[in-house]
Amino acid sequence: MSISIVIVNYNSANFINSIEKEFEDNVFELIVVDNSQNFIPYCDSTKIVVPDCNLGFGNACNLGVERASNEKILFLNPDAKMTAEQVINISLKLNDVGKKAIIGGLVSSGQSKVSTLSKVDGLLFKYKRHDITLNQNEDLTEVLLVSGACMAMYRDRFISLGGFCKGIFLYAEDLDLCERNISQDGHNFLFNGLNIPHIGGASTSNRVKLLASFKRLKLSFGGHYTFMRKNNGVLLSSLNALVLALGIKL
Numbered sequence: 235m236s237i238s239i240v241i242v243n244y245n246s247a248n249f250i251n252s253i254e255k256e257f258e259d260n261v262f263e264l265i266v267v268d269n270s271q272n273f274i275p276y277c278d279s280t281k282i283v284v285p286d287c288n289l290g291f292g293n294a295c296n297l298g299v300e301r302a303s304n305e306k307i308l309f310l311n312p313d314a315k316m317t318a319e320q321v322i323n324i325s326l327k328l329n330d331v332g333k334k335a336i337i338g339g340l341v342s343s344g345q346s347k348v349s350t351l352s353k354v355d356g357l358l359f360k361y362k363r364h365d366i367t368l369n370q371n372e373d374l375t376e377v378l379l380v381s382g383a384c385m386a387m388y389r390d391r392f393i394s395l396g397g398f399c400k401g402i403f404l405y406a407e408d409l410d411l412c413e414r415n416i417s418q419d420g421h422n423f424l425f426n427g428l429n430i431p432h433i434g435g436a437s438t439s440n441r442v443k444l445l446a447s448f449k450r451l452k453l454s455f456g457g458h459y460t461f462m463r464k465n466n467g468v469l470l471s472s473l474n475a476l477v478l479a480l481g482i483k484l
Contacts, residue, residue, distance in 0.1 A: 237306040237325045238263040238389070240298035242291055243273045246312035251276040253312070260318045263304055267294040291382065292398030292407035299392055307392055311383040314341065315431045324386045327373065327425055333388045334420040336412060338380030339430035340368075348424065349483075351379045351409065360466070360474050362484040374423040378416070382408030384430045391420070405457030406478070410464075454479035 239257070241250055243266050250266055254276040257264060265281045266273055269288040283301055285294065295309055306325055310316060320339070327337055340348055347365045354362050368375050382398075385408060395414050398407040412422045458478040462471035477484070 236304040237308055237321065237386070238265055238299075238302035238304040239308045239310055239321070240265050240267065240295055240302065241310050241312055242267050242269055242294040242298070243312065244269045244288065245272065247273050249312035253310070253316075254280055256316075257318055257321070260321075262318070262321060263302065265298045265301055267298045269294055290403035292402050292404075293400055295382075295407075296397040296400070299389060299397065302389060305389055307387060307389050309382055309385045311432060313432060314339075314383045316384065320428055320430070324425060324428060328386055328388065331374070331421065331423060333391055334415070334418075335391075336380050336385060336387045336415055336420065336422045337374070337425050338386070338423070339384040339425055339428040341381045341383045341430045342432040350377050350424075351478075353378060354484075358470070358473060359477065359484055360462070360470075361478060363478070363481060364483055368424070368426050370426065373426055375426055377422055377424050379409050379412050380422045380424065382411075383432055387415075391415075394418075395420075399461070402457045402460050403453065405454040406461040407457065409458075410461045451479055 239262050241253065243250055250273065254264060258277050263281065265283060266275070267283045267285065269285065271284055273282060275282060281301060283297055285297060289297065299307055306328055308321060308324065324337055324339065328335065331337065347367050349363060350366050351361050351363055354360060395411060395418065399410045402410060415422060455475050458475035459471050462474050
């Protein structure tokens with residue numbers, strides 16, 4: 235199976251070791267970019283890339299793709315539980331949709347409705363978060379955003395798009411990439427029925443929940459602000475970044 239799985243480690247070794255155990259009898263290439271520089275692999279075949287510092291999510295993924303040897307890439311969060319069969323299914327589905335597609339699973343969803351983003355041409359708001367109902371008679375639902383927690387695409391397409399935005403440390407790098415894919419005649423799809431449980435926050439300490447929540451909100455605001463500033467002014471970018479970071483449905 236010609237797919238490389240790229241996972242970013244930041245104090246998430248236990249989760250990644252579980253993924254290694256799940257995939258150890260398969261021929262997937264597993265690449266761990268060790269942002270916290272403390273990862274000990276369970277499998278000898280796991281490729282470990284250790285940057286000089288914590289690169290954040292997108293830049294670490296870019297580094298992982300540089301080391302990948304397969305034609306397809308799957309970006310997977312350490313706390314996103316995916317079976318070997320699901321990896322095979324999403325890889326095969328890429329064959330059907332072509333080389334300009336991004337495919338993702340239904341992260342933290344086991345229901346017919348999923349939360350997504352759409353662009354709007356409002357005076358103040360440029361995106362809205364809302365629920366959509368999946369067509370159970372179709373394999374794929376075309377969307378604006380595919381979550382970086384489970385995102386598959388062809389390696390050449392990722393490289394041609396320029397990879398994840400180097401200026402975003404964390405959050406909104408998936409939205410930025412998906413937007414660029416659409417702007418260059420690509421399509422983004424959710425793979426109906428591919429449910430991926432996602433614990434969330436596994437890379438952040440839970441000892442001080444309020445502080446951890448504030449840190450995530452700050453990082454999310456920063457990532458979305460950087461994304462919004464590509465095409466908007468300071469005030470508009472700040473407002474939209476705050477709404478997106480808070481997950482508010484308009």
